[in-house]
Amino acid sequence: LRNRKKDGTLFWELTSISPIRNAHGDVTNFVAVKEDVTEQKVAEKRLQAYGREQRLLNALLRIGMEQLSMDEMLQGCLDEIVRSTWLSPAKAGAVFLVENTPDVLALRAERDLSPEIATLCDRVSFGRCLCGRAAASGEIVFADCVDDRHETRFEGMQPHGHYGVPMRSADKLLGVINLYLPNGYQRDTREEEFLRVVGSTMAGFIERKRSQESLREKDEQLRQSQKLEIVGQLAGGIAHEFNNLLQAIGGYTQYAMRGLSPEETNDLKNSFAYT
Numbered sequence: 001l002r003n004r005k006k007d008g009t010l011f012w013e014l015t016s017i018s019p020i021r022n023a024h025g026d027v028t029n030f031v032a033v034k035e036d037v038t039e040q041k042v043a044e045k046r047l048q049a050y051g052r053e054q055r056l057l058n059a060l061l062r063i064g065m066e067q068l069s070m071d072e073m074l075q076g077c078l079d080e081i082v083r084s085t086w087l088s089p090a091k092a093g094a095v096f097l098v099e100n101t102p103d104v105l106a107l108r109a110e111r112d113l114s115p116e117i118a119t120l121c122d123r124v125s126f127g128r129c130l131c132g133r134a135a136a137s138g139e140i141v142f143a144d145c146v147d148d149r150h151e152t153r154f155e156g157m158q159p160h161g162h163y164g165v166p167m168r169s170a171d172k173l174l175g176v177i178n179l180y181l182p183n184g185y186q187r188d189t190r191e192e193e194f195l196r197v198v199g200s201t202m203a204g205f206i207e208r209k210r211s212q213e214s215l216r217e218k219d220e221q222l223r224q225s226q227k228l229e230i231v232g233q234l235a236g237g238i239a240h241e242f243n244n245l246l247q248a249i250g251g252y253t254q255y256a257m258r259g260l261s262p263e264e265t266n267d268l269k270n271s272f273a274y275t
Contacts, residue, residue, distance in 0.1 A: 003034075012041040053194050056084050057201065064205035073209060074109040077202055081179070082111045087191065090160060090180035096124060096131055097175040097206065105135055105176055116154040128152070131176045134164030138173060140192050140199075144185050159183035165195045167203040174203045 020029040063076040082088045092112035096105035103126040126136040129152045134141040141164035161181035
């Protein structure tokens with residue numbers, strides 16, 4: 001149970017309480033033996049946290065290694081994170097990527113966003129709102145409520161908090177994970193440390209997918225180039241053979257025309273010209 005020391009400090013204790021009875025069997029006193037097990041409880045909680053963190057990372061790694069498109073991979077990872085209610089109690093979030101437009105985040109995956117937010121946050125500039133601030137700073141941004149930094153709003157929006165988690169590979173920002181939190185949520189430094197690991201893990205997935213897509217594009221370009229080369233060789237071969245046939249036809253025609261009179265030759269030429 002949880003108890004309090006004389007100085008007001010809370011601690012966990014393991015307690016065994018036994019009654020003392022008199023000769024008539026009546027309980028007259030109690031003897032309590034108590035042991036401070038705070039360190040054991042803390043270690044137990046850490047072990048439990050480590051276990052669930054590893055299970056989530058294993059799930060993300062499995063998705064990241066599958067043969068999926070970029071959007072399928074991002075959606076699958078987001079779904080796993082949101083299903084981990086200890087990490088995403090509000091069960092809603094989004095993933096943004098930095099794409100062709102510099103300093104702009106593009107919404108690529110979402111779970112349980114309101115239609116208004118999905119529309120308003122389709123593109124988010126660096127420095128704007130919580131996601132944009134996470135992108136601009138490269139650091140996790142936390143909010144326990146809709147404060148002044150939450151510039152993207154709409155009428156009827158429910159109170160909530162956020163984690164904005166940058167996805168970084170070395171010094172390169174690839175995107176931001178946005179997780180919704182209940183209003184008044186308590187900030188947790190251990191959660192933030194783990195979210196940094198999640199962000200860097202997903203950044204690795206994104207770079208891998210982009211490398212695969214680039215290789216596929218180059219392979220396709222090479223195949224198209226090889227096809228054109230083969231077609232060119234085939235056309236050149238056909239033209240060469242056709243030219244040989246034409247030369248043979250021309251030679252036999254000239255030979256056949258030797259025995260014709262001038263009038264017959266002109267008639268034959270006119271006939272070919274007409275054809």
